[in-house]
Amino acid sequence: xxxxxxxxxxxxxGTLVGVGMTAxxxxxxxxxxxxxxxxxxxxxxxxxxxxxxxxVFCLEEETPDPLPESGMNSARLLLHPSVIRHLRSLPPPVSxxxxxxxxxxxxxxxxxxxxxxxxPPGLRQRLAHRGFFVDLADRLELEAPTGTIVSEEELHRCxxxxxxxxxGDAFVVQLTDIAxxxxxxxxFIRSADDYRELLARLYTHTWRGTRITQALLRRFVKGKPxxxxxxxxxxxxxxxxxxxxLIDLPFGERAENGVFFGHTWGHEPWTRSVETEAHRQGRLxxxxxQKIGYRGILGIDVIVSPSxxxxxxxxxxxxxxxxxPLSLFHMAAGHxxxxxxxxxxxxxxxxxxxxxxxxxxxxxxxxxxxxxxxxRDCGGTHGPKPPASGLYRFDHGGSQATxxxxxxxxxxLKDPSQFLVVEGRxxxxxxxxxxxxxxxxxGRILLSFPVMTPEGKLRPEAIQAIRWCCGPEDGGKPxx
Numbered sequence: 001x002x003x004x005x006x007x008x009x010x011x012x013x014g015t016l017v018g019v020g021m022t023a024x025x026x027x028x029x030x031x032x033x034x035x036x037x038x039x040x041x042x043x044x045x046x047x048x049x050x051x052x053x054x055x056v057f058c059l060e061e062e063t064p065d066p067l068p069e070s071g072m073n074s075a076r077l078l079l080h081p082s083v084i085r086h087l088r089s090l091p092p093p094v095s096x097x098x099x100x101x102x103x104x105x106x107x108x109x110x111x112x113x114x115x116x117x118x119x120p121p122g123l124r125q126r127l128a129h130r131g132f133f134v135d136l137a138d139r140l141e142l143e144a145p146t147g148t149i150v151s152e153e154e155l156h157r158c159x160x161x162x163x164x165x166x167x168g169d170a171f172v173v174q175l176t177d178i179a180x181x182x183x184x185x186x187x188f189i190r191s192a193d194d195y196r197e198l199l200a201r202l203y204t205h206t207w208r209g210t211r212i213t214q215a216l217l218r219r220f221v222k223g224k225p226x227x228x229x230x231x232x233x234x235x236x237x238x239x240x241x242x243x244x245x246l247i248d249l250p251f252g253e254r255a256e257n258g259v260f261f262g263h264t265w266g267h268e269p270w271t272r273s274v275e276t277e278a279h280r281q282g283r284l285x286x287x288x289x290q291k292i293g294y295r296g297i298l299g300i301d302v303i304v305s306p307s308x309x310x311x312x313x314x315x316x317x318x319x320x321x322x323x324x325p326l327s328l329f330h331m332a333a334g335h336x337x338x339x340x341x342x343x344x345x346x347x348x349x350x351x352x353x354x355x356x357x358x359x360x361x362x363x364x365x366x367x368x369x370x371x372x373x374x375x376r377d378c379g380g381t382h383g384p385k386p387p388a389s390g391l392y393r394f395d396h397g398g399s400q401a402t403x404x405x406x407x408x409x410x411x412x413l414k415d416p417s418q419f420l421v422v423e424g425r426x427x428x429x430x431x432x433x434x435x436x437x438x439x440x441x442x443g444r445i446l447l448s449f450p451v452m453t454p455e456g457k458l459r460p461e462a463i464q465a466i467r468w469c470c471g472p473e474d475g476g477k478p479x480x
Contacts, residue, residue: 001032001335004009008033009344014093016117016343018037019074022410022423023056024444026097027338028324030054037090041067041077045424046389046444049408057086060426075102087112090252097343098125099320107291117346119294119317126373127298127317129288130176130216137312140284144312145303147218149176152205155215160195165218165311170220173198177210181316182439183247183259183436184208201255208437223305224456225258229284229322231297231338233345236358237286238338242278243267243322245372246303251466254438263322266367267450273351278302278311283314296468297323308325325370325410325446332411335369368410369451371462373443373469375425386424386469393418393466401468413448419465420446445469447456 001009010016010030016036018026030036038050043060049141050056050148060067062082076284077083078096087094094114101118118124122177130149137144146167150158153265155173161458163171170190178185182441185207225247229240246261268275282300299320301313312334319342327337344351353361357398373386389408394417401419405412408422424443451462 001340003203004336005340005344006350006352007264008097009340009349010035010347011349014095014118015090016095016097017087018097019078019088019120020099021072021074021077023050023058024422025099025324027302027408028327028331028337029055029343030098031337032340035091039077039083039086041072042423043426044389044422044424045386046408046422049273049389049406051460057083057144059083073096073102074100075104078105078108084108084112087114090193095347115347116208117296119296119344119346123292123294124317125247125317127294130174130314133312133314134216136285137290139280140288142281142284142312143309145218146170147216147286148466149214151214151217152212153215156199156202160189161191161371163195165191168217168247172216172218172220174216174218175207175210176216177212178208181260182321183256184323184439185260186256188257190220197208206314209375210256211427221303221305221311223303223309223311225303226270226278226304227263227322228278228300228302229297229320229326230282230286230300231341232286232295233291233341233351233353234295234348236351236353237283237290238341238358238361239282240281240322240326240338240362241265241365242268242302243269243303243326244450246369246451247467249371249458251470252438259439260321260372262369262371262444263325264369264450264452265326266365267452267454269452269456271308274304274308274310278304281310281312285312289315289317297338305328321372325368325444326411329366329368331361333364335362335364338362340470365447367460368413369447369449371445371451371466372436372441373445375442377438379397387421389421389424389443391418391420392465394468397466401465410446410448413446416447416449416459416461418448418476421469423445441468 003037018038019040020026022044023038026038036054038056040058045056089278099118101121103121152391173187175185175363187198225245226242244264248259249261297319299316303311382435390407391407391412393404394401420445445465
């Protein structure tokens with residue numbers, strides 16, 4: 001990376017601190033920065049392995065009181081007195097590498113003298129609003145699915161037949177007030193019964209404890225869910241290859257649809273022309289964001305139809321679910337991680353990169369996948385923990401996996417019989433109401449191969465690993 005960043009992607013003085021719910025989610029800068037530290041919320045079974053690379057302050061290790069699962073984010077983490085004391089002990093100036101910023105963090109940063117390596121929350125919230133994307137896609141004449149934003153009152157007043165006239169037999173309802181992604185607040189409607197069931201769920205006019213005011217309704221488009229990872233710098237725009245998303249895998253039952261389970265790379269069920277069109281749309285969208293001041297990583301979600309049309313769905317102006325696995329696989333293949341460009345853009349570090357070079361920098365194939373594991377017990381008592389983090393290998397019969405090495409390095413994955421477990425929980429989930437979010441994560445699996453077959457089904461080796469990690473009950477058993 002020295003050729004790209006003459007002074008490094010981040011200043012060598014002071015301390016850079018990655019802030020995340022888990023330490024693994026902020027691991028990438030530890031591969032190329034010496035003055036790097038991590039502040040994490042959750043006590044996970046991979047902490048000892050990550051600490052071989054970089055120091056980690058974990059709040060769950062430091063406080064005897066259970067920390068709530070619901071509503072926890074980087075703002076609440078950084079506002080904790082123990083975290084503030086820790087950051088004050090580090091060599092100044094302290095810079096924070098965030099998933100995304102919040103107004104509370106900006107206020108605290110001004111008092112503490114921290115530098116925030118994140119876009120301003122006002123800009124992020126503006127770009128994340130679904131109405132902004134709908135207007136932008138229309139202005140750029142992109143083939144986004146037909147849709148409209150309606151009030152909560154209109155959602156309840158109109159029936160399935162009314163929406164069917166403009167949107168077709170199948171459509172998607174997304175509650176715009178639900179800020180968290182990953183499928184939260186998303187529902188697929190294919191019949192009048194589906195619509196009546198949704199309205200019954202929303203009879204309190206709230207969802208996930210949030211008052212519902214609006215919803216985006218749009219035509220359901222059949223196809224492959226995919227995304228682009230993008231990093232916007234002052235003068236150039238970098239884009240990853242189009243990457244297939246794992247959505248609604250057949251494990252367990254959930255109230256919402258479009259649930260994000262991870263990514264798979266190396267199985268591209270589309271032509272090169274589709275990739276070219278996705279990048280064309282990515283440049284148009286990112287170009288607008290670049291002009292209004294956005295810098296660093298963002299995600300663009302799309303659907304690739306069976307006929308090869310690329311339909312953009314939304315912008316995620318933040319670090320996305322592709323990270324850190326995408327960058328770990330990039331580095332294992334000998335290429336720079338996108339986080340380096342993200343940090344350089346936000347810290348204003350010089351970068352020797354022209355747009356023609358940026359267009360080809362991430363245009364290379366990688367092989368691998370990551371699959372999220374969700375806690376399957378929603379009753380407030382924690383179900384079986386995932387196995388301890390590390391590298392596992394199945395025996396020849398495929399019935400039992402053995403821990404081979406305590407590591408979270410993807411370059412240790414050598415064949416499909418192996419898989420990495422990271423971010424495994426060490427402590428039980430807790431909630432003031434006794435109800436735990438069914439999309440709370442209990443770990444993550446990394447594999448050296450694309451988990452989808454050409455027919456669009458999960459490979460047996462992937463199913464085997466998921467079942468083994470989750471146990472034999474409903475969470476590890478494919479739904480019928």
